[in-house]
Amino acid sequence: MNTVGHVFFANLLLVFGAPSAVSPTTLIITSIASIITDLDHISHLRVAMKTRRFKSETRSRWHELPGLLLAMSISLTIMFFSATVGRLFLIGFVSHYTLDLLTRPTRPFYPLSEKVVFLGLAPRNLKKLTAYDTIITVIMGVILIAGLHGQGLLSI
Amino acid sequence: MRVYMAKAFSAFRLALKPMLTRFPLLKRIDANMISGLSLVCSPIAYLLISERAILASIITLFIIMLLDALDGIVARAKGETNSEDGWMVDVSVDRISEAVIGLALSRIFILFTIINMGLALLSCRYRKHAIIPLRHATIVILIAYYLLQSQSAIFSLLDQILFQW
Numbered sequence: 001m002n003t004v005g006h007v008f009f010a011n012l013l014l015v016f017g018a019p020s021a022v023s024p025t026t027l028i029i030t031s032i033a034s035i036i037t038d039l040d041h042i043s044h045l046r047v048a049m050k051t052r053r054f055k056s057e058t059r060s061r062w063h064e065l066p067g068l069l070l071a072m073s074i075s076l077t078i079m080f081f082s083a084t085v086g087r088l089f090l091i092g093f094v095s096h097y098t099l100d101l102l103t104r105p106t107r108p109f110y111p112l113s114e115k116v117v118f119l120g121l122a123p124r125n126l127k128k129l130t131a132y133d134t135i136i137t138v139i140m141g142v143i144l145i146a147g148l149h150g151q152g153l154l155s156i
Numbered sequence: 157m158r159v160y161m162a163k164a165f166s167a168f169r170l171a172l173k174p175m176l177t178r179f180p181l182l183k184r185i186d187a188n189m190i191s192g193l194s195l196v197c198s199p200i201a202y203l204l205i206s207e208r209a210i211l212a213s214i215i216t217l218f219i220i221m222l223l224d225a226l227d228g229i230v231a232r233a234k235g236e237t238n239s240e241d242g243w244m245v246d247v248s249v250d251r252i253s254e255a256v257i258g259l260a261l262s263r264i265f266i267l268f269t270i271i272n273m274g275l276a277l278l279s280c281r282y283r284k285h286a287i288i289p290l291r292h293a294t295i296v297i298l299i300a301y302y303l304l305q306s307q308s309a310i311f312s313l314l315d316q317i318l319f320q321w
Contacts, residue, residue, distance in 0.1 A: 013199060017206040017260060065248060069273045072255065076266050087259070090266070094255045101252055102195055108248035109280045117245050119192030 001099045002133050003035050008140035010034035010095040014088065015147040021084050022151050029085065033092020037063055037071070064110045068097045103133070187231035187242065191249040194223035198256040205260035210302045217295050220253060247276050247287070254290050262321040265294070 001009070010030045015022055040060040047058075061067060071093035079086025100106055105118040123129050148154035197220045204213035224246070231242050251273050258269045272288050279285050301314045 013202065013259065016203050065251060065273060065277060068252070068255065069270060069277070072266065072270050072273070076263060076270065079263055079266070083263075091259055094252075094259060098195065098199070098252050098256055101248065102192060106248075109244060109277065112277060112280045113244065115241065115244055117241075117248055118188065119195070119245070119249070120186045120189045121192040121196070 001103050002137060003038065005133060005137040005140060006034045006038070006096050006099060007031045008137060008144050009099050010092045012140055012144050012147065013091050013095050015144060015151065017091070018087065019151060021088070022148075022153060024153070026084070026088055029088045030092045033089045034096050035092075037067065037093065037096045059106065059110070061111050063100075064106060065108045066110075068093065103136075185230065187227040187234070187236060188245050190223050190227040190230060191245050194220045194227070195249050195253050195256075197223065198253040201257050202260045205257065205298075210298055214295060214298050214302065217257070217291060217298070221291060221295070224250065243285075244280075247279070250287075250291075251276050257291065257294065261294070262317065262319050264317065264321045265290070 010033065011027055014026065014030045040063055041054050041058055062070065072090065075086050075090035075093060077086075078089055101108070101117075102119060103122040105116045105124075107114055107116055109115065118124070122132050145154060197216055201213050201216040201220060204216055227246065228242065236242070251269075254269045254272060258265045268288060268290050272290055275286050275288065279287070297314060297318060301311070301318060304310045304314065
């Protein structure tokens with residue numbers, strides 16, 4: 001999923017799952033946590049500009065289950081000092097892996113196995129995938145705006 | 157109990173096979189897609205648990221478990237016998253699903269999710285399947301939480317296990 005989609009999905013989980021914790025600061029923390037996993041894509045930017053997509057090979061071990069294991073362990077450790085901040089990080093991290101597994105071919109057990117897993121819920125054709133991503137992102141954006149409006153954080 | 161469940165599964169598989177040949181639409185459904193649908197239901201379960209809609213969350217968790225069981229049955233009925241591929245899809249979807257559901261639960265559940273994820277990686281490394289049935293345990297505790305609301309001592313203990321610890 002694209003970066004905006006990741007931010008929207010993480011914040012959706014926050015706004016509807018933990019409405020008491022919602023504030024501009026918590027929204028920013030969740031947003032950062034939801035896109036931090038994509039940092040390993042930076043070294044593959046040049047190739048991705050040409051092919052217009054990040055392939056599953058560009059995902060390092062920190063973008064798969066070992067990465068989620070580490071991210072969840074860090075979040076749990078933070079939770080013992082600040083339950084809210086830890087949970088915000090957890091929502092951001094988990095939402096990223098969920099959305100990626102749902103919409104992209106991934107190698108969940110990399111580096112233990114190179115096997116690519118694709119659930120077939122999103123198209124593989126680049127044009128169709130871009131349209132699919134855009135529609136899902138817009139839908140999530142609309143729901144998020146409605147949620148924030150309901151919380152009184154955003155006036156339309 | 158295990159024998160009865162295995163018998164029930166094989167009967168279901170046998171019943172499903174003629175259905176797959178009769179309805180071409182069912183044949184088009186991919187086993188991985190069913191696993192994906194179970195993952196799509198996980199954020200719904202998380203939101204319902206967060207809202208303390210216990211009965212609705214129990215039903216959603218049952219649907220997730222049903223879809224989880226169904227993907228393997230469909231794969232076998234369609235003759236897709238590459239067990240390693242199926243295992244990877246199944247285990248990765250299950251672990252992420254547990255992580256999503258765990259977002260609404262206490263730290264003890266998150267700890268068990270982390271342990272389970274470690275076990276999944278070790279299972280892949282050593283080719284031996286060893287997993288804690290965390291979602292099953294969550295359903296059992298949620299059912300107890302729902303049924304024992306009148307008994308305050310047990311209810312508060314379950315509340316602590318589920319949401320406070």
